[in-house]
Structure formats: structure tokens, C-alpha cells
Amino acid sequence: MTEMGGAVAALGAEIAVEAVDPAGAGSLHEEILGKLRRFLVEGSLPDGARIPERTLCESFGISRTPLREALKVLAAEGLVELLPNRGARVRSYTETDIRELFEVMGGLEALAGRLACENITDAEIAAVEKLHYEMYASYMRRDLPSYFKLNQLIHKAIVDAARNATLAVTYDNFATRLQRVRYNANRENHKDRWGEAMREHEQILDALQRRSGVELNDILYRHLMNKQAAALRYRHDHPAQAAD
Amino acid sequence: MTEMGGAVAALGAEIAVEAVDPAGAGSLHEEILGKLRRFLVEGSLPDGARIPERTLCESFGISRTPLREALKVLAAEGLVELLPNRGARVRSYTETDIRELFEVMGGLEALAGRLACENITDAEIAAVEKLHYEMYASYMRRDLPSYFKLNQLIHKAIVDAARNATLAVTYDNFATRLQRVRYNANRENHKDRWGEAMREHEQILDALQRRSGVELNDILYRHLMNKQAAALRYRHDHPAQAAD
DNA sequence: GGATGGCATTTTGCATTTATTTTTGGCTGG
DNA sequence: CCAGCCAAAAATAAATGCAAAATGCCATCC
Numbered sequence: 001m002t003e004m005g006g007a008v009a010a011l012g013a014e015i016a017v018e019a020v021d022p023a024g025a026g027s028l029h030e031e032i033l034g035k036l037r038r039f040l041v042e043g044s045l046p047d048g049a050r051i052p053e054r055t056l057c058e059s060f061g062i063s064r065t066p067l068r069e070a071l072k073v074l075a076a077e078g079l080v081e082l083l084p085n086r087g088a089r090v091r092s093y094t095e096t097d098i099r100e101l102f103e104v105m106g107g108l109e110a111l112a113g114r115l116a117c118e119n120i121t122d123a124e125i126a127a128v129e130k131l132h133y134e135m136y137a138s139y140m141r142r143d144l145p146s147y148f149k150l151n152q153l154i155h156k157a158i159v160d161a162a163r164n165a166t167l168a169v170t171y172d173n174f175a176t177r178l179q180r181v182r183y184n185a186n187r188e189n190h191k192d193r194w195g196e197a198m199r200e201h202e203q204i205l206d207a208l209q210r211r212s213g214v215e216l217n218d219i220l221y222r223h224l225m226n227k228q229a230a231a232l233r234y235r236h237d238h239p240a241q242a243a244d
Numbered sequence: 245m246t247e248m249g250g251a252v253a254a255l256g257a258e259i260a261v262e263a264v265d266p267a268g269a270g271s272l273h274e275e276i277l278g279k280l281r282r283f284l285v286e287g288s289l290p291d292g293a294r295i296p297e298r299t300l301c302e303s304f305g306i307s308r309t310p311l312r313e314a315l316k317v318l319a320a321e322g323l324v325e326l327l328p329n330r331g332a333r334v335r336s337y338t339e340t341d342i343r344e345l346f347e348v349m350g351g352l353e354a355l356a357g358r359l360a361c362e363n364i365t366d367a368e369i370a371a372v373e374k375l376h377y378e379m380y381a382s383y384m385r386r387d388l389p390s391y392f393k394l395n396q397l398i399h400k401a402i403v404d405a406a407r408n409a410t411l412a413v414t415y416d417n418f419a420t421r422l423q424r425v426r427y428n429a430n431r432e433n434h435k436d437r438w439g440e441a442m443r444e445h446e447q448i449l450d451a452l453q454r455r456s457g458v459e460l461n462d463i464l465y466r467h468l469m470n471k472q473a474a475a476l477r478y479r480h481d482h483p484a485q486a487a488d
Numbered sequence: 489g490g491a492t493g494g495c496a497t498t499t500t501g502c503a504t505t506t507a508t509t510t511t512t513g514g515c516t517g518g
Numbered sequence: 519c520c521a522g523c524c525a526a527a528a529a530t531a532a533a534t535g536c537a538a539a540a541t542g543c544c545a546t547c548c
Binding site: 106 | 271273309312313316317319320321322328329340341344345347348350351352354355358359408409410411414458462465
């Protein structure tokens, strides 16, 4: 397994850098958990790569116990898979997995939209409007990174307005898994759908302003389904590093 | 902490019984995980009870390492909460938590219904019909346990028909958390709503037969919201062992 | 008499050690 | 020369041991 030697070395470097910032909370294993999660999301390790715990322990400068605990949690979160007596692998998402993830995200966002319409304040709607127009400006400027950032903030604002912490946590969990996928599929693929997505966001804002729960529910679900279709289309056109 | 001595003793007994049945998969910590989860769901430990790991280790007859790993996973699943340097407690669901759980379940079931309408086969619809009429028979017989069992099977059938394993796993996770709540709130409270629930299930079957995704989506969500209202109403009338 | 500070006990968190399983390399037999 | 098997090495899983943090208790001081 030399193919990931470089990646593990990179991991070591990453840790050296992040050791400065007091990332985690109190306990060591939570700190490790956060670092590992971030590392996996950023896609620095190829899909399906084995995660030799001994090597990682040396990189992190810790013992194997807290690392194993962190891996168990990450497995429960769906970012790694644990093969009995054979260690951990980076979970490789098949096309089916990706389809399913988008569907669940669609259901969660739809729920968030419905609840948000029941609970959102005028001030929060104004804040979303602001984000929306900033995002539109980014769209006109063809500033993709800014667009993505604002896009994320809008969706997060809707989830927050749903007043449901359990939903927010679950949403974050799935968003994290999808990020792992999205980092692989380069963001370029979004350009195909950019105009369409922008129009959908107009509808999202409109439904939110009118506090129409059922409409926002439906729009957000279809919005995610369109994202899904685009992602799968991209994957078919670029089966480069696919690991199905 | 003598208040839970009896409960832990009961735990020990439980394990002795279950040690016979080959519950878990291969690895020891997964076996422990399953046992602990089942034990927590059954509500044998009071809300907020401390879980001293040393005591549990003796009960299970294992070392602390696999137990700690299992506890970390259960914390990620939301069944226990880990206080840094202060061990694990049984997570006590506040009224807000319960409200949130029902909302998320509503979103997930709604999604399942929508997807099921797109994917379900005629044979599967026939199977649901069969379950439905059996459930109706149980309703007429006032056979609550049978009714509950069939009710669960119908909802499970819809989730399975959604053809989304990720959704199914997530659904199970939340269903487990709610079971922990439901075991506390005695099932008697359902009798208030029994007729109403039965009528809702007529609509569910109808929408499924017509494969009307948007309708089933909405019906299932409202179905869960009515369950939520009933559960919270019960909780208000019976604040017995409430641990808010 | 009440409150505060220090000490002892208990409990958790991490590291180290031991054992079991898997894998790989080499060897032997066909 | 290839296939199957055995053995050694490596990796993982579990257990134990050690150190640090927290809680409870007691004594002393105000």
C-alpha cells in the first residue's frame, strides 16, 4: 500500500500546522475526531484507501486508543467503513450512495423549509434577502467561490430558521458526506446549471417571503433533485477517479 | 449513586440471559453496542442516570476499551451524552427534543412516502394492503400490541419501498430514539387518538395505491405531527417521571 | 455555627502490553 | 512450473496499568 504514503505524509504536515490552533474541545479524542473529519472531507485521501491506524497514530503523535474511538464515531457518521479485523477504509461512495444522499438531503431541506416558514422572523427573512442579492451579484460577477459560500449560508439560514437543533445536526452530517463527494467532482460542473439554480433560488426566496411552507418544501426538494441530476451527470462525463 | 444500583443489577441479569443468543456480529464491541442500545431503548435505566463504565464492564464481563468505544458510538447516535471527564449519562430527552424528533421523523417519512410512490411495485402495494387490513382487524379487536406491530410494519414497508438504504438507516436511528421515549410514555395514550390514526392510515393506503407522491408526502408528515401532538399532550397530563 | 480550603477516594482518559487474526512469503509436492 | 500449504510477520482487537481530573469529606478558620 504505497499509493497512499504521500497522502499520509500530507496528513502529518496538516497536523503539524493545525496543532497550533486549539481546534478541539476538551477531550483528546474529540480533537482527533474533528481533525480526521476535516481531513476526510477535504478529500486528501482517495476513496477506499486503507487507514492504517498505526501510521496515523504516529502522525498525530497519540496512542491508538483515542484514534480507534474516533474511527468508530466516524464510521457511525458514515465517513469511514470498518472491516472487522481488517481496519478502517475511507468510505467510497457509489453512485447509488450519492443518489441516496441527495434524496435524503432533499427531504431534510424540504422539512427545514416547511418549518422555517412557520418560525422565521421578519429580520431573518431580511437577512436571507440580503444574502440572496449578494449571491446574485456573485452570479453576475461569475464569482463561483463567493457564490458557493453565499449559497451555503442561505441554506444554513433556512435550516436555522426551522428552530430544530436535531434537524440542524442531521443536516450537517449529510452535508459533510456530500462535501466529501463534491470535493472530488470539481466545482466546474456547476456552471452548466448555474442559471437554472439561480432561478430556483428566486423561487426559494419568494416562497420564504410569502411564508408558504408547502411551496418551499416542494421547491427545495426539487432543487436538491436537480443538484443530484447535475452531480450524477458530471460523474458520468468524468469517470476519472471514480471508485465504484 | 445508589439510585441506579438496582437498574445495573437488572442490566447484569439481562446480559446473562442474552449471552446465550448470538446477538452481535463478529467484533466484540459491536455485540456490546447492540446490547447496550437495546437496553437503553427498553428504558430500563432512568433518564439522566449516570453510566459508570467500571460497573458496566463487570456486568458485561469485558474490559473497558470495547465498552468505551460502544459508548462513543451511542453518543454519536444520540442515545447517551458524554460529559468530559465525567463519564456517560443516559440522555434525557426534553420536551423540545421530542418535538424535534417527531418533526424530523415526519420529514423522513414524508420523503419515504414520496419516493415509495415512484418505486413501489404492485406486489409491494398488495403486501401493504394486506398489512393494513390486518391492522384494521386488530383495531376492531382493540388489540393494541398487534396494532402497533402492524403499524410499524407498514411504515417500514413504505421506507423499504423508497429504495434508499441511507434513508432507511437514518429512519431507524430516529425510530430508536423515539422508542426510548415511547417506552416511558405508556402506550395507553394512543387510545385517545386511535380512531383518528386509523383514518389517517386509510388515506395513506389510498395515496399509495394511487401512487400520488405529493399527497402521501403531506399525509405522512401530518400523521407524524398528530403523533407528536398526542405524545406531548400525554407528557403534559402525566409528568410522572419527566426529567426536563 | 457556617463556610471555605485542603486532602483522600473514586473515576475517567490515555498509553502500553498482550493475544488473536490476517496476510504474505516461501517451501514442498504434484 | 503451478498450486496448495505452512509458517512467520504484521496488523488489529482487547486488557491492563498508570496518571490526571473531579467529587466528597473533613478539618479548620472566621
